Structure formats: structure tokens, C-alpha cells
Amino acid sequence: MHFTGLDHVGFTVSDLDRSIAWYGELLGTEPTVRKIWERPYLGRIVGYPGCRIDVAVLPLPGTFLELIQYLDPPPQTGSMETFTVGNGHLCLITEDLAADYARLRGRAEFRSPEPVRVEWGPYEGGYICYLRDPDGITVELVQLPPGGPAFAEAAA
Structure with a gap:
């Protein structure tokens, strides 16, 4: 194995302001970054050409939590049950x-x-x-x- 560490944990959320407030209270911290990303390379990374995302980064012990609200394409929701395949x-x-x-x-x-x-x-x-x-x-x-x-x- 050639992995050398964990860079971050990320979640897609429906309302970034609400999530910042909730995770800020949970973790007792504020975001270190809050920015809208809309660069062509981003669409190539995530597979959604022309995508735009609003991102907040909150510190975690030894890493950070990235909260992402998709602005384009519009966010969708699915089953959040822990038994759902792919749920983390x-x-x-x-x-x-x-x-x-x-x-x-x-x-x-x-x-x-x-x-x-x-x-x-x-x-x-x-x-x-x-x-x-x-x-x-x-x-x-x-x-x-x-x-x-x-x-x-x-x-x-």
C-alpha cells in the first residue's frame, strides 16, 4: 500500500449555512475556509462539467471536515439509512x-x-x-x- 495518510472527510449537504451552524456546535469550531468553487478542472474531477460548489472546511483532530453544497448541478437526496450501500x-x-x-x-x-x-x-x-x-x-x-x-x- 502506498497511501501515506488521511487528507480529509467530506459530506455533501443541502444547506451549507445550516450545516456550518450544526457542525460548528458539534465540534466547537468555526470554518477555516468558506468559498464557492467554479473551475473547469473541478467538473473533470467530480464528473459534472460546469459544476459549482459552495465549500466550508472545519478542523478535525489530525484532519478536516469538508462540507459541500452543490449549486450546479442541483443537489439530490437519497436514503440516509446506515444499511444503505455506500452510506458512510x-x-x-x-x-x-x-x-x-x-x-x-x-x-x-x-x-x-x-x-x-x-x-x-x-x-x-x-x-x-x-x-x-x-x-x-x-x-x-x-x-x-x-x-x-x-x-x-x-x-x-
């Missing part, structure tokens, strides 16, 4: 999942009524919850178990 999610590690859950209550659609204790596997003893952003994009919050995840033990 962003997983963030937190030191205090209960506090984050309480902070985000009423601002996010949680998939469970409270953080769930992991009972088996490499995250056993930790806590996890799934929540959805305003477009239905899944964000996972995980509080690692004491000592961190046990991937070596799980592979054995």
Missing part, C-alpha cells in the same frame, strides 16, 4: 459521551435514547451513540474503554 459516517472520539449527549440533546436526532455501553468486541466497556445531522448524515460518538480499544485481542 463520521466517528469522533470523546472523553465524556454522557456530557456530549446531554449538550446535543434537542439539537441532533439520536438513534438511541442514551449512550449505549458496548458489551462485546474491541470497544467492550466503552460507550457509543449514533446521531444524525440535519441532512440525515450519521455521526458516531465513541467513548473508548479504559485502556483503549482491544483490536489485537479481537483479531485473535
Whole structure:
């Protein structure tokens, strides 16, 4: 393998201003970049000649989150269920999942009524919850178990 790192994580959103506000509250940060991109090479990259996108970049630990609102072609929506093939999610590690859950209550659609204790596997003893952003994009919050995840033990 010749990959050397992760550059960024990106999501297409329907309303960039709304998403900036939501992710800004989730992450406790503001965008470092906000710009409309409309260059011919961009259309060649994404396969939509003449495309125009409005982009915001927010910092994440060790990388960044790119939020994209397509202006042309117009955005479309599909199934956001996690069992849909191709659906992805962003997983963030937190030191205090209960506090984050309480902070985000009423601002996010949680998939469970409270953080769930992991009972088996490499995250056993930790806590996890799934929540959805305003477009239905899944964000996972995980509080690692004491000592961190046990991937070596799980592979054995």
C-alpha cells in the first residue's frame, strides 16, 4: 500500500449555512475556509462539467471536515439509512459521551435514547451513540474503554 495518510472527510449537504451552524456546535469550531468553487478542472474531477460548489472546511483532530453544497448541478437526496450501500459516517472520539449527549440533546436526532455501553468486541466497556445531522448524515460518538480499544485481542 502506498497511501501515506488521511487528507480529509467530506459530506455533501443541502444547506451549507445550516450545516456550518450544526457542525460548528458539534465540534466547537468555526470554518477555516468558506468559498464557492467554479473551475473547469473541478467538473473533470467530480464528473459534472460546469459544476459549482459552495465549500466550508472545519478542523478535525489530525484532519478536516469538508462540507459541500452543490449549486450546479442541483443537489439530490437519497436514503440516509446506515444499511444503505455506500452510506458512510463520521466517528469522533470523546472523553465524556454522557456530557456530549446531554449538550446535543434537542439539537441532533439520536438513534438511541442514551449512550449505549458496548458489551462485546474491541470497544467492550466503552460507550457509543449514533446521531444524525440535519441532512440525515450519521455521526458516531465513541467513548473508548479504559485502556483503549482491544483490536489485537479481537483479531485473535
